[in-house]
Amino acid sequence: MTETVGSLLDSAAAALIQAGFDEPRRIARRALGAVLEISLAEMLSRPEKVIEDLQVRRVRLTLDRVFAREPLSRILGRREFWSLEFALSADTLDPRPETETIVEAVLRRFPDRHLPLRFLDLGTGTGCILLALLSEFPNAVGFGVDLSAGAATTARRNARLLGFGDRAHFLVGDWGAAISGKLDAIVANPPYIATTLLGELPPEVALHDPRLALDGGKDGLQAYHSLAMDLGRLLGSKAIFFGEIGSCQAPAVAAIIRARGLVIEGYEQDLAGAPRCVMAKADAVAAQKSVGMRCLPV
Ligand SMILES: C[S@@+](CC[C@H](N)C(=O)[O-])C[C@H]1O[C@@H](n2cnc3c(N)ncnc32)[C@H](O)[C@@H]1O
Numbered sequence: 001m002t003e004t005v006g007s008l009l010d011s012a013a014a015a016l017i018q019a020g021f022d023e024p025r026r027i028a029r030r031a032l033g034a035v036l037e038i039s040l041a042e043m044l045s046r047p048e049k050v051i052e053d054l055q056v057r058r059v060r061l062t063l064d065r066v067f068a069r070e071p072l073s074r075i076l077g078r079r080e081f082w083s084l085e086f087a088l089s090a091d092t093l094d095p096r097p098e099t100e101t102i103v104e105a106v107l108r109r110f111p112d113r114h115l116p117l118r119f120l121d122l123g124t125g126t127g128c129i130l131l132a133l134l135s136e137f138p139n140a141v142g143f144g145v146d147l148s149a150g151a152a153t154t155a156r157r158n159a160r161l162l163g164f165g166d167r168a169h170f171l172v173g174d175w176g177a178a179i180s181g182k183l184d185a186i187v188a189n190p191p192y193i194a195t196t197l198l199g200e201l202p203p204e205v206a207l208h209d210p211r212l213a214l215d216g217g218k219d220g221l222q223a224y225h226s227l228a229m230d231l232g233r234l235l236g237s238k239a240i241f242f243g244e245i246g247s248c249q250a251p252a253v254a255a256i257i258r259a260r261g262l263v264i265e266g267y268e269q270d271l272a273g274a275p276r277c278v279m280a281k282a283d284a285v286a287a288q289k290s291v292g293m294r295c296l297p298v
Contacts, residue, residue: 003056006047008032012063019067031066034076035059069203082132086158091150093213095128098270099189101277102242103132105268106185109240109279113137115184120234121145122175122188122227125213127155127168129187134164143179144170148212175223176230183234189244190223192216220246224253228260235282240265247274254278 009028016024029040035058036051051059065075073079073094079086081095082103088094110117117140121130124144134142146152152170159168171178176186193214198206205214216222224243231241241262245253247270254264257280267275 003051004047005032005036005038005043005049005051008051008056008059009043009047012059015063016066027066027072030072031062032059034072035062069207071204071208074208079126081126081128082135084128084132084135084162086126086128086131087154087161088126089150089154091148091210092125092154093209095126098276099129099244100132101268101270102129102187102189102244103136105242105277105279106133106187107136110137110185114139116140117184119143120176120179120183120186122186123147123190123213123223124155124170125151125189127158127170129189130155130168131159131162131164133187134167135162141167142169144168145173145175145179146170147172147174148210175227176234179230179234181234182236182239184236184239186231186234186239186241188227188242190216190227192220192223192244192246192249194218194220219252220249221252221256224256228256228262231257231280232261232282235262237282239282241280243278243280244276245278247272247276250275250278
């Protein structure tokens with residue numbers, strides 16, 4: 001039987017509906033678009049376009065992996081974040097749309113895009129937060145740290161592919177331990193899921209995102225306990241920390257941060273109104289003098 005863009009799209013969407021997927025048509029369009037290398041506009045305007053057998057087989061193989069609950073981004077090896085394309089690897093989290101809240105929060109707090117800011121991204125993964133920021137601040141430089149050497153390698157590669165290789169530097173390290181000097185903004189999306197809840201994650205997450213990127217320890221807050229230790233030392237007098245948090249974690253994370261002598265600046269909310277980004281500043285009295293940036297290369 002001759003398959004066309006339209007017939008493949010319809011049969012893929014029908015099978016996804018039957019398998020209980022949310023947004024089946026969107027998934028089917030993304031899968032077809034990526035495998036056939038055609039735009040959504042072309043897909044919709046030329047449904048009669050005939051697809052050769054080899055391509056049909058490739059679409060079906062891709063959909064088989066989707067039915068097995070492998071995220072399309074993992075199959076394709078890439079994910080769009082802040083309208084930039086990021087390569088994924090087995091060592092990196094698949095960036096989530098809600099993490100763009102951190103980028104938006106930084107843009108709101110630093111309205112002058114020409115400032116020569118220095119960013120630090122703790123737990124950088126693909127480097128998505130840092131590189132999104134560098135795309136918005138052409139004179140800024142940034143440092144990304146990850147405990148996973150594989151993640152740091154992927155982030156470095158993304159920086160190069162996106163054209164930020166000269167302004168982004170990636171290190172393997174334990175949160176801020178290998179960094180000294182003062183930053184203008186520190187961003188972090190640390191793992192914040194309690195270990196006991198990991199078993200409840202959907203297979204798309206549990207089987208494909210690295211545990212190091214998810215596991216927040218007994219109470220989900222272990223990463224915050226650790227990384228908060230370095231914030232006072234690394235934040236300049238006007239600098240701000242921006243950290244992603246789970247939707248019910250605001251009071252607990254604020255207490256951890258305050259216990260380190262920082263002041264909570266506020267929260268950014270997600271579309272459901274839950275606080276998902278905590279912002280904190282160094283206590284003006286306790287702020288230390290700037291000593292310039294020094295990073296330990298690996
Ligand atoms: C939730 S993922 C976030 C990745 C990326 N920033 C993003 O938003 O997509 C958390 C990241 O923290 C890293 N990580 C975990 N423990 C760490 C530690 N002790 N020091 C530095 N990075 C760590 C993980 O490897 C992972 O890349």
